[in-house]
Amino acid sequence: MCKLILSLLPVFISSRLARISQAMDDSFPKTLKEFGYAFNDQGQLRIIDPNSGLAGELPFEFEVDKNNHDYNQRRYEALGEIIDQHVYELLENRGKLKKLVLTKGDCSVSSNEIESFIFVSDDVFTNSDKLLVLVHGSGVVKAGQWARRLIINDNLDTGTQLPFIEMAKKKGYAVIVTNTNDNYRVIEKKKKMIQGSENPVNHLLSVWNQVIDKSPAKHIAFVAHSYGGVCILELASQVEKKFQDRVFALAMTDSVHSLVHHNTIAAGLQQFLCQIGRNWVSSGLPLDTPIGRPPNDIDRVSAGHTQHEMTSYCSMSSIFQFMEEKWQQKQQQQIE
Numbered sequence: 001m002c003k004l005i006l007s008l009l010p011v012f013i014s015s016r017l018a019r020i021s022q023a024m025d026d027s028f029p030k031t032l033k034e035f036g037y038a039f040n041d042q043g044q045l046r047i048i049d050p051n052s053g054l055a056g057e058l059p060f061e062f063e064v065d066k067n068n069h070d071y072n073q074r075r076y077e078a079l080g081e082i083i084d085q086h087v088y089e090l091l092e093n094r095g096k097l098k099k100l101v102l103t104k105g106d107c108s109v110s111s112n113e114i115e116s117f118i119f120v121s122d123d124v125f126t127n128s129d130k131l132l133v134l135v136h137g138s139g140v141v142k143a144g145q146w147a148r149r150l151i152i153n154d155n156l157d158t159g160t161q162l163p164f165i166e167m168a169k170k171k172g173y174a175v176i177v178t179n180t181n182d183n184y185r186v187i188e189k190k191k192k193m194i195q196g197s198e199n200p201v202n203h204l205l206s207v208w209n210q211v212i213d214k215s216p217a218k219h220i221a222f223v224a225h226s227y228g229g230v231c232i233l234e235l236a237s238q239v240e241k242k243f244q245d246r247v248f249a250l251a252m253t254d255s256v257h258s259l260v261h262h263n264t265i266a267a268g269l270q271q272f273l274c275q276i277g278r279n280w281v282s283s284g285l286p287l288d289t290p291i292g293r294p295p296n297d298i299d300r301v302s303a304g305h306t307q308h309e310m311t312s313y314c315s316m317s318s319i320f321q322f323m324e325e326k327w328q329q330k331q332q333q334q335i336e
Contacts, residue, residue, distance in 0.1 A: 028078035032086060035079055039086075043156030060152050080140055080148050087144040087151070087160055091119045091177060095144070095165045098122065102206045104195040114185060116197035118207060119143055119177040124215055127174035130327065131217035134161050134177050135204070137226030143179035146225055147309035158313040164223060167320055174217060178207055180231060200227070204235045213242065219330060221249040221323050225312050229255025229279070236273065237264040244269065249326035250277040251319045252298065253311040259297040274298055278322055280315035282308050288318050 029035045038048050040055035049056030060079075062072055091097045097119040104115050124131070140148055150159030157163050161177060168175050180200035184193045197203040212220065224232045229252040236243045250273060259270060277298035281291055287304030301318075303311035 028075060030082070032082050035082065037079070039156060044154075045152050076152075077140075079152070083148060083151055084142045084145075087142070088119075090156070090160065090162060091144045091165075095119070095162055095175075095177075096121070096169075097165065097175065097177060100124075100211065102196060102203075102210055114192060114194055116179055116182045116194045116203060116206070117143075118179050118211070120211065121169065121173075121175040124174045124176060124211065126216065127172075128216040128218060130171075130173045131212070131215055131220045132164075132168045132173040132175050132323075133207075133212065133220065133222045134164060134175070135180060135222060135224040135228035135232060136161070136178070137228050138181065138200070140181070142181055143177050146312045150309050150313075158310060161312075163313065163316060167316065171320065171324075173221070174215065176207065176211060178204060180204060180228065200231045201234045201238075204231055205238060208235060208239055208242075218246065219327055220247045221251070221326070222247065223251045223253070223312070223319060224255060225253045226308070227256055228252075229257040233257055233259065233265060233273070236269060237266070240266065240269050244272050248276060248330040249323045250298070251322060252277065252279040253303060253315055253319075254282050254308050255279050255298075257298075258294070270296065276326060280311055280318065282306050282311050287315065 032038060033048070036048050037045055037060065038055040040046050044055075045060050046055035047058040047061070048054065062076055088099070092099065098121075099117050100120050101115050101117045121127075136143075136145055144161050145151065145159060146161060147159050152159075165175055165177070179197075180203045182194065182203065183197055183199060184191050186192070196206040222232055232250065232252075236247075259265060259273065265273070274296065279293075279298050279300045280303035281300050282305060283289070283291060283302035284306050285291070285302040285304070287302060289302040291300040291302055293300040303315040305311060305314040
């Protein structure tokens with residue numbers, strides 16, 4: 001009997017700890033301030049100084065309980081959800097964008113529970129010249145983010161798309177910020193997929209059909225990070241003619257695509273993508289140094305940084321220069 005009890009003891013302890021951890025998870029704060037954090041003037045996340053009530057000098061601390069990694073991870077994820085909301089607010093306040101709901105048609109529950117959304121500039125339906133569409137990668141990131149880890153551990157400029165948005169506006173682009181990982185809602189503790197945004201590609205198709213296709217912009221450019229590059233290729237294959245007619249530049253940052261092995265890409269579209277595309281990949285070489293690429297794939301150059309998440313921020317100036325060159329080429333072709 002004692003042996004049986006001893007054999008069951010680890011299971012009991014594990015189950016007990018899991019329940020305690022879950023209880024701790026349920027008690028996590030709901031705002032950044034309640035969490036004890038704030039962003040300073042440099043966009044760095046810092047622990048609030050109890051004396052001043054403002055962001056202090058101490059950075060985010062992941063390991064608050066050295067004996068409970070599960071709790072630390074749950075806490076990090078809870079903070080991450082608050083970061084999502086903070087970035088949404090920044091897109092509207094600093095980026096001067098507005099939230100646009102993607103409609104879904106036949107739905108059985110209230111619309112705010114089952115519709116995805118994006119962020120767009122005020123001129124998205126009036127700018128007849130240029131439109132820039134930003135696409136993040138896979139994982140936990142939501143609209144306006146390149147990397148949650150950078151937002152929390154580095155700063156807002158490196159981790160969010162805000163610098164791209166601000167630069168695009170200065171250069172006369174209308175802007176669309178997609179939200180490709182916004183695929184479901186939890187309703188009554190059950191996951192309900194969002195109609196038309198069940199996965200990143202479906203989300204992009206909804207954005208194309210409901211917004212991009214209705215935009216008067218003659219010249220469209222995409223910037224896509226990591227898995228976002230894969231999604232753009234799939235989008236291009238599904239709206240091929242319109243894509244080739246209107247898209248003049250495709251800038252990828254450490255894209256994980258393989259154009260050669262993408263079975264849905266027709267030969268003509270593959271050639272077109274190679275003409276308009278460039279992929280800034282993680283590398284210790286200087287920015288824009290050519291990097292070897294597979295045959296019949298998009299050109300690859302160095303992003304000037306070895307860290308995957310940093311490739312978008314570090315290559316931003318080069319990306320806008322690239323898009324300007326492609327836009328000039330498009331203008332010349334139209335004259336000829």
